[in-house]
Each structure stands twice: as C-alpha cells, then as structure tokens.
Amino acid sequence: MLNYTIRRLNLLFFTLLVLSVVSFSLAFLFPGDSLTNLSGVKSPTPIQLASLQESYKVDSNYFWQYIAYLRLLLDGDWGISFTSQQPLLDDLSTTLPATVELSTYAFTLAILIGVPCGIIAGLKHHKIFDFSILSASLLGYSVPVFWLALILIQLFSLQLSLLPLSGRISLYFDVPIQSGFIIYDIFQAENIDKTAALRDVFFHLILPTLSIAIMTGTIIIRIVRRSVLNVLEQDYIKAAYGRGQTNAQVFWKHGLRNSLLPVLPLIVTQFTTLLTNAMIVEVIFSWPGIGNWLIQAIYQRDYPAIRGGMLMVSSLVIMFTISLDILIRVIDPTKGRKIRVAV
Amino acid sequence: MALLDVKNLTLEIDTANGWINVLDKVSFSINNKEIRALVGESGSGKSLVVKAIVGALPERWRIKADRMMWQGEDLLNMRQDKRRKITREQIAVVYQNPATSLDPSATLGDQIMEAVSSKLLSRGWFWQKQQQREKIAITHLHKVGIRDHKTCMDSYPHQLSDDVCQKFMIALALVSQPKLLIADDPTMAMVPSTKIQILKLFKHLNQTRGLSILFVSHDLLSIFSMADSLTVLYCGQTVETGKMDKILKRPLHPYTQALLDSAPSFSKGLERKTDLPTLEGTIPPLQHLPIGCRLGPRCPRAQKDCVKTPEERRIHEHFYRCHFPIHRPTK
Secondary structure, three states, rough: OOOHHHHHHHHHHHHHHHHHHHHHHHHHOOOHHHHHHHHHHOOOHHHHHHHHHHOOOOOHHHHHHHHHHHHHHHHHHHHHHHOOEEHHHHHHHHHHHHHHHHHHHHHHHHHHHHHHHHHHHHHOOOHHHHHHHHHHHHHHHHOOOOHHHHHHHHHHHHHOOOOOOOOOOOOOOOOOOOOOHHHOOOOOOOOOOOOHHHHHHHHHHHHHHHHHHHHHHHHHHHHHHHHHHHHHOOOHHHHHHHHHOOOOHHHHHHHHHHHHEEEEEHHHHHHHHHHHHHHHHHHOOOOOOHHHHHHHHHOOOOOHHHHHHHHHHHHHHHHHHHHHHHHHHHOOOOHHOOOOOOO | OOOOOEEEEEEEEEEEEEEEEEEEEEEEEOOOOOEEEEEEEOOOHHHHHHHHHHHOOOOOEEOOOOOEEEOOOOOOOOOOHHHHHHHHOOOEOOOOOOOHHHHOOHHHHHHHHHHHHHHHHHOOOOHHHHHHHHHHHHHHHHOOOOOOOHHHHHHHHHHOOOHHHHHHHHHHOOOOOOOEEEEOOOOOOHHHHHHHHHHHHHHHHHHHHHOOEEEOOOOOHHHHHHEEEEEEEEEEEEEEEHHHHHHHHHHOHHHHHHHHHHHHOOOOOOOOOOOOOOOOOOOHHHHHOOOOOOHHOOOOOOOHHHHOOOOOEEEOOOOEEEOOOOOOOOO
16 A cells, blocks of 8 residues: 555656656747746846846756756746736636636536436446436537537526526625635625625536536446446356345445446546536636636737646646545555465 | 256357357256255356356346246246345355455455344344354354454455355355255365365255255266265256266266266276276357257267257156167167
C-alpha cells in the first residue's frame, strides 16, 4: 500500500514537472517577447524591466530560466493577465471554484443517475427496461454538449421561462466573493435573504448541471451495465445460487460490490471528459468559471492567462485522478497482493 | 426411496453450430447414506451434471429430464424459491474451481458465516447469533484441516493458496449440515496426505451422520477406496451404472473396461515400461459429437448398429447402454 502510494506520488510529481516545462516553453512559442509572455507586464518602465529580468534570470541559459520560473510559480507569482492587469493567481482563485463547484454537482448527479440505472439495466438484461435505458443512453451520449445546452436554454428559459438563462445568481443578491464557492459565500454574506439566494442559486444550477451530467451519466450507465452483466456470469454468483441463496441475497451480498469495484477507475476517468464539457458549457451559460475565463483569454490573446489557466486545469485534473486512484486502492480489497501461504 | 433420482437428464447448450446436447440422457440415483462416484474424462460433462442438479446453469441453456426428484419432489417443476430452499438446507456443493467459485471481494469469514443455517442456532439476540455462527464456522474449518482459522477467515480468496481455498470450499459445503454432499473434484489441488484426510473425513461423515455423497472425480484410486456405487460418464452419456464391486469384477461396457485398464493398479501382470492400454483417439470436441453411441468411433467392439443410441438395459442393479457388451452373449 505504502509502496503504491509512493509510486503514485512519484508519478504526480513528474507529471507536474512536465506540465511546468510545457507551460514554460509556451512563453517562448507564443508570439512576442518571452519575458512579456511570462510576466504579463506589457510595457514595463525601465526599473520594472530591470527587476523582471532579475527575477526571471533572462541573462542565463534556458535551464536556469526554467528554475527561476519554477521558483516563482511555487512562490505564487504566476505573472499578471494582459487584459485585467490582475495577478493570474487571483483571477484563477475566483474562477476555478466556480468550475469545480459546477463539475462536482454534475459528476455527483451523473453517478446518481448512472449507477442505479446501469444496475437495473444489467439485472433486467435483454428485457424492455434494459432496451429503453440503453436507447436513452445512446441518445444521451450522441448529443453534443453545447447543442444540448442551447436546446435546454431554448426550451426551459426562453419558451417556458421556468429557469434563468445564465450566470450563477441573480444580480439582486450582492454576494461578496470569499471562497469562490457560491453556497459557502452565501452563508458568509451579510444583509441578504439567504433562503431566497440559495433558491436562486439552485435554479441557476439546474440547466448547466443537467447539460453536463447527461453525457457522463449515460456513459456511466453503459459501463455499470456491462460490469453487472459480466459479474452475473461469474462462477461465484452461480455458486451462490447453488448454495440456495435468493436473488436478492446474491445480488446485495455478492453481485453489487463485485460489479462496482472494477468500474470505479473507469468512472473516475470520465471526470476529465466532464471537466472539458463543463468548460464549454460555462461559455454558453456565462458561468464565471475557468473555462469561460480561458476562452476569453484565447480571444484576447492573453498569453500569460492561457499559460496559467492551462497549468492550473491540468494540475487539478492530475491531482484529482491520482488521489482517487489511491482512494480506490484503499477500498478495493481485491487489489491487495499480500499472499498468505501458511494456514 | 432414493434421495436423488435423475432419469434421462438432457442439457442443450447454444453454440455457433446450433443447439448441442452436452448431456444426453444421463441417469443415476443416489440412495440415502450412499457414496456414489461419478467418473469420466475431463470434458465428459461431470461438472455440468453437478450444476444442473443445483440449478447453477445459465438461464438460456435448455434442461430437460424425465424426472429429477429430490426425495419424491420434482426439482425441475417446482417454484424457484422452494428449490432454492432445498438446495440451501439439504444439498451442498463443493465446486471444482475454488479460485473462481468464491466471491473475490468478501473475506472467507463473511462467506462461511453467511452459509450457516439459522436453524442450527439456538435462540438469542442477534449478536449472540453472530458468535454462534462464528463458532460453528470455526469448528468446520478445523474439521477440514485448516488450523489457523483466524488468518483464513480474515483473508480474501486471492490471498490464500488453491488447496486452502479448496478445503475452505469443503468447510463451506459442510457447514449447512446437508443431507447430500456433491463434491466436484474436491481433492484436485491437494497434496496426497491432505487428500487422504479429506477422503477420510467424507467417509467418516458418511458413516456417522449418514451423509450421502456424490463424488465427482477422475481419480480412480480415491473413488475405489470409498465409493459404494459408480456411474461412468462418457461425452455426456451415462455408459454404465451399478454397484462398485460388480462393475470392478465384471464391467459390461467397453468404455468402463478401458477406464479400468488405464489405471495401473488394476491391470494385473503389467510388464515394466510397457504402455498403458488406452483407447485409440481422443474425446471428440462438442461440435463433432458422433451420432448414436458417442464412444462409437473409438470403441474396439463397435459394429454397424452402434449408430443408433443404445437403450438402457439392466441386470439387477446394474445398468448399461451398449449394443455389444463385454461378458454377455450377443444376440
């Protein structure tokens, strides 16, 4: 177990290192002066320029420049944005929580839909219920996310006027940003009607969450269904039937755990797809998240922002995946390789 | 009355070449307190017979039988929950492959405690019942020769070696105190000394508790040492059934004869370094099963009539399916 954790952390370290190399090289690959791209200061005064050249070690070779860059990254100085002239890390710390919040809800929803539906479809194999879930899921993951989001807006916001069109919360509510997680911020805020604000946030969440969750949910349905079918064919399930256990006993005691354990890693990998979809959907719903922010940065050729955003998103994905890998390893007993010989 | 009476059990499975009878009119019966051996080569359908009895076959396979009676009750036409109740309380199976027949994600302790029938527990609160279950489980683990019950019960199947798992399967089968034990190659992965222990345990349970055993194996020596009666299976057909001593003394079917000859301990006067007598050819693959008597192409006594499936004939308690039996005058 310790061995495994160390191996995973080792992987994490080197991947992050490679990512930082890539982000560093971006500054040289983008058009314009590399120092400007790194620092984000467009027209520095001579004094500023001197101090920037000093801190980025422009005079030494690439390797020492990279080391200097790494040191600045770790110090929290990621440069400033061309457009907002704010430190990048400040921008990221307000936009990233919005995205994390949205994708967490969507992922939870996807699992809540996907796992039970997949299990039922697996148990009712080749019956009408199975076929209807399968066709629904085929439809679900064939529909492009951005198109689905537009259709949902068209239907629920414009035609039926049930749900708000865009944003995280109505402008009536003045919620000061503290953590960036809107629900936490509402509880921290003063002088607002908290229940009304929460209701409003909830209504704003419905459409973007749905449009992201549907695709991932349908994929999870298929993964889980396949795994349930696979497990039901195993010898130990037949043996449990042979021991005279009822269908319910066999499923709850032997079927469920064995079919969910192998799909956990597969479901985790879906998080990456989900995050990408979330970034697209953010643009459509004007969600103040990192996807929206990054695409604005690309439109405006805000090179430091592109570099910082890319580094932030990819590190987030990798840390998330690796920590879940370790978690799965902890809860999955079949993964332990400890052999006991003498009994 | 027989404990288990199977007559003309036929199992059809769906393959790429259409439906194939993998079991073709298998008949045998097990009396109370009897040890019956079911012998056959690998691939002769022994394990399928076992699975058909307890209903652990895929649902799309077709299973038919003239009768499959458990103490006078028809197993095939009864309600599923009733059948499960019978298999839970009165029949126990030791499966052939311990590694795949145990739940990989549950500890062995959980699995054996779950199999302890609540009938065996005296009244008490549920935590007391849990302790009683554990106690019963531990006694049975000791019985099959697992001394370190704690390690065993805390382990997952993949952490233990195959022979420990196999012993555990036997304990798991015995813990529900069945009337009939179906042991499918129970001593496969074991070293000879443990094998003898297990066989002794079976024999002992048979004598003291009146446990009937269907002993499925191809290990002729252990079969001859303990079984009362014998059923020989070839390619899904029962070729001969009868009392052990009768069959040993005078086998009627050429296949039984060949089987006995192939075991060195039974062929007398075998010169050193001579080949063991064997039948020509190999057991046919599923998609090329011969019509009629399936031994036909390999049988030294085969004649034209053998393309018709021979009917079951009997001499007292000795059944055989052959047109031209050994030791019998042909018509």
